[in-house]
Amino acid sequence: MAAPVSNDVEVAEFAGQLFFRLWRASHTRTAEALDSIGLTPARFALLNVLGARDGAIQQQLSADMGIDPSAMVKLIDELETAGLAERRRRPNDRRAWEVTITPEGRRAIERARRCVMQVEDEVLGGLGAADRHQLLTLLRRALESAPPQPPWRTEEGD
Amino acid sequence: MAAPVSNDVEVAEFAGQLFFRLWRASHTRTAEALDSIGLTPARFALLNVLGARDGAIQQQLSADMGIDPSAMVKLIDELETAGLAERRRRPNDRRAWEVTITPEGRRAIERARRCVMQVEDEVLGGLGAADRHQLLTLLRRALESAPPQPPWRTEEGD
DNA sequence: TTCCTATCATTGTTTCTGTCAACTATTGTG
């Protein structure tokens, strides 16, 4: 068994590489933590979007998350099977399905958020509270001004 | 034709999601930019490592980059085919291959770095110089203290 | 109305990538 890889910053000098390594560290741990409550990073990401965009149709959801509509189908299937979300026909347009979050889905969000915040504590643990807040602020500002993405593939939520 | 997806920060409230979205924005643009000089993000990442770890054997390189040894084989093959790197047997241990960067490889690094820095200007363009420096500093510090990764899969360099 | 086109969701297909196990060659060790 090989020794764990060190997070060598010296060779990861570009922002993109830093983003990737931090995302990877966060993603792995998040996947492990969410697994205990039957979620995946992608499912949690969708639940999170539903928490703010409840009742949106699938097209809007896939656009919001930046994933392919066909990937959204599978994701919603998973949530529906788990009883965390439901489809219902949009009254005025029977082509579209509005996706709503169930009460159990809301409870799952709360549990999942605690998991994810704990992971975030681990990943960003080396930073003090002020630095951490500053980092989050800068990340959000950078993202706001970053060039928009093409209508995209599958998102790995966290 | 679907409209470009907005980088909606409101629903991406966790650090992992922000890392992912910023990495994705950076990665796509970097791939496009590097394509014009026959490179990929992964090849560039390896070239970059070779610039600092010239003469290292493949095992060390794959550990440094956090990718599988078998993935490293293919990556080096690509660089060798392009004349940017070379394998040579380690004198004392004929099992191991030392990987060295060629002069052309060094020139490729320079060209590639200009491409990548230009992309970084686009992605982080919304931040002022001071904020940008601050962000990079915080990212490096976070990565240094983040929990080490298991001996991992393929890295998407930038 | 009827026809044509566009939209929403879904399915299936194809392609690609990473993961893993096996294999060769070489080294070190009892």
Place this chain on the structure above:
DNA sequence: CACAATAGTTGACAGAAACAATGATAGGAA
């Protein structure tokens, strides 16, 4: 010498993602 360990390589396999095709519905034009 026999045996285990290491470096690299190969090929098979599984999973994911992108894309095209389909069915159902809506809206507009003749």
